[in-house]
Amino acid sequence: MSGTIIYEGMDPADVALADLIARHAAHSAAHYPADSNHNQDAAALAADGLVMFVGRVGHGGPVVAMGGYKRIAPGQGEVKSMHVAQTARGHGAGAHILGLILEHARAAGLDRLSLETGSLPASGAARRLYERAGFTDCPPFGSYSPDPMSVFMSRAL
Numbered sequence: 001m002s003g004t005i006i007y008e009g010m011d012p013a014d015v016a017l018a019d020l021i022a023r024h025a026a027h028s029a030a031h032y033p034a035d036s037n038h039n040q041d042a043a044a045l046a047a048d049g050l051v052m053f054v055g056r057v058g059h060g061g062p063v064v065a066m067g068g069y070k071r072i073a074p075g076q077g078e079v080k081s082m083h084v085a086q087t088a089r090g091h092g093a094g095a096h097i098l099g100l101i102l103e104h105a106r107a108a109g110l111d112r113l114s115l116e117t118g119s120l121p122a123s124g125a126a127r128r129l130y131e132r133a134g135f136t137d138c139p140p141f142g143s144y145s146p147d148p149m150s151v152f153m154s155r156a157l
Contacts, residue, residue, distance in 0.1 A: 003057040005064065005093055007100060012045035012052045012068065012081075020054075020063045021045075024083035031122040036149035038116055040080065045070075050080055051108075053100040055093045065093035069101050069113060072142050077105050079115035082126065094129050102133065106157040114141045114154040127151060 010017060025039045045052070048070045055065035067082035079101060084094045105113055115135065117126050135153035140146055 003061065005055040005057060005088065005091065005096075006059055006061075007053060007055050007096055010052050010054045010063075010066075012050045013042045016056075016063050017042060017052070017054065017066060020066050020083060020085060021081070023085060024066075024081060027083070027122070028118070031120055032118055032149050036118075036147050038144075038150075045081060048080075051101075051104060052081070053097050053104075055084075055088065055097060057088075064088035065097050067094070067097040067101055069105050069110075071110070072114075075109070075111045077110045077113045078142065079113055082115075082117075082129075089125075094126075095133070098129060098133050102157065111157050112154060113157060114138060114152065116140075116144055116150050116152055119149050119151045123151070127153075 021042055028037045028039050050068040050070045052066060052068035054063045056063050064085040065088055069077040069079050072078045082094065115130065117123050130153050135155045138152050138154040140152050
């Protein structure tokens with residue numbers, strides 16, 4: 001990948017995110033059955049009040065990394081829509097986005113973040129990223145049900 005990644009907040013409904021949201025959905029659909037897929041489209045993410053962060057190649061360039069969080073209960077949030085484009089992987093973009101999420105959620109008064117990710121090898125890098133950031137396995141939370149295709153993780157802020 002050439003160019004510096006610039007990180008910023010972005011409305012999840014911003015058209016600049018459409019391609020990466022579509023790639024995220026395609027990646028999930030290629031590896032997980034529909035009933036184990038918990039992606040949301042841009043309209044649903046925006047309606048849920050998601051706080052989204054992105055990484056772009058240069059100022060105003062293409063979005064190559066994304067992730068955000070939403071409140072799910074008093075003091076609790078859920079990490080949603082973490083994805084890094086194949087061309088930007090291995091440059092720390094996912095860790096940087098996750099760091100922004102943790103910092104913002106803490107400043108917003110949350111004391112816990114949880115997440116759902118896949119259990120298959122296709123999601124192994126994501127699970128390792130979350131583990132390095134202090135997330136540990138937990139039971140299903142919110143509206144999630146037990147699913148062998150899902151791993152649930154949580155951490156205190």
